[in-house]
Amino acid sequence: MFPIVIEINFPSGTPAFTINGQSAVVVQDAAATAKETAKPATSDAKDATPATISAPVCLRDIEQIASMKLKKSSWDYFSSGAMDQETLQLNSEVFSRIRIRPRVLRDVSQVDLSASLFGYKFASPIGISPTAMMKLCDESGEAGVGRAAASFNQVQTLSTFTTVSLEDVASAVRSLPDYPHAKAQRIPNLWFQLYVVEDRKKAEELVRRAEKAGYSALVVTVDTPRLGRRLHNIRDPFRLPSDVKHANFEGNNSATLDNEIGQGGAVALRNNNDASLNWDRDIGWLRSITKLPLVVKGILTAEDAELAIKAGVDAIGVSNHGGRQLDSVPATLEALPEIARAVAGRVPIIFDGGVRRGTDVFKALALGANFVCVGRPSLFALTWDGEEGVRKMLDMLNEELRLAMVLAGTTKISAITMQFVRHESEYGKL
């Protein structure tokens, strides 16, 4: 579907070769480059990436383009993690320690990527995690990402800190041509992420607005009593441009928000998040005020998964906030098996962190996830080519997952189990 031509400005004499009958010159391994880009962007990102990719063919290519297009302070905010970024790097790295055990001769002529959650059937088990301030990537902001996800019947979770209001994103999705849920009460493709603000009336007001606008699930983020320490954003703070606003806090919602982003949102969060949040008082309260499916996002241990189930949540969000909160916590893929064992199928598991390949999605599903989301790739795709860029990114990831299934010998998402994977150490023993 996409032209497989990668143009890279590199020293002359580089061997050219052909993919699918089209010539290509590939001189730099995008995965290796990705490790670079995940590292501290101490210099201007433009200088840090010598390659120029004109037609990206995978998510790492898109990331490279975004690193060149974004303002340095925005790139630093989006790409970076906390402190030494150990967890950030680990999130992606650990996928390569898992091997897929392919089975053959199993009739893989028909593959069904669809997955169901909260009573809705989606085109694939891949969704988009909440990330703040998307208008820094493209004018369409969260509306562009929402439309892209919904046009593919996939899910976008909207952050509390969006730059398009939650109502406007819902309207943008409803107005998609031939959108099947245009007039329905609920929009299956939109979930709302909540940071619980200190004033519970304001938190409840956000929940009511999300319900009224048609959001179909509520995702409460629990790993952010304070913002993690992100060194790049401390060294190189930025302000939201004057024409870009934290759109959910304007108008009839009186929560005050400073547009000074400073440490990647520290001011926004300090003014608006409640560090005293706890299981007994707050998750029970949230459960009691809404009938929407409730997801707790930011679970990394079996103990907390158990508490979440006791509190009556509808899904567990296994996430370390993309390595942006406490550095040195495990990669989400490392935490997933203990959580999957504890949950034992009682509620679905929604996973994110470091997913950049269809094979990453396959591995997370095999290790116990029911739904797999990407955060940064949506920001980078939006930067690359707006709404259309997000569509292309989702298409690449869906097709990579489809191919992984075909080549691993399975045709249904629910059939992707532990049988298909082994940790590299198992092979190392031979």
Ligand SMILES: Cc1cc2nc3c(=O)[nH]c(=O)nc-3n(C[C@H](O)[C@H](O)[C@H](O)COP(=O)(O)O)c2cc1C
């Ligand atoms: C720039 C940025 C902003 C984010 N904003 C939020 C947010 O507002 N709410 C939230 O729950 N998580 C937020 N996250 C965390 C993501 O939801 C998600 O957990 C993480 O990005 C997944 O890792 P990935 O980027 O490697 O896919 C943010 C992440 C990034 C990179």
Ligand SMILES: CC(C)CC(=O)C(=O)O
């Ligand atoms: C505005 C911030 C609190 C958004 C966020 O969660 C993040 O930057 O990781």
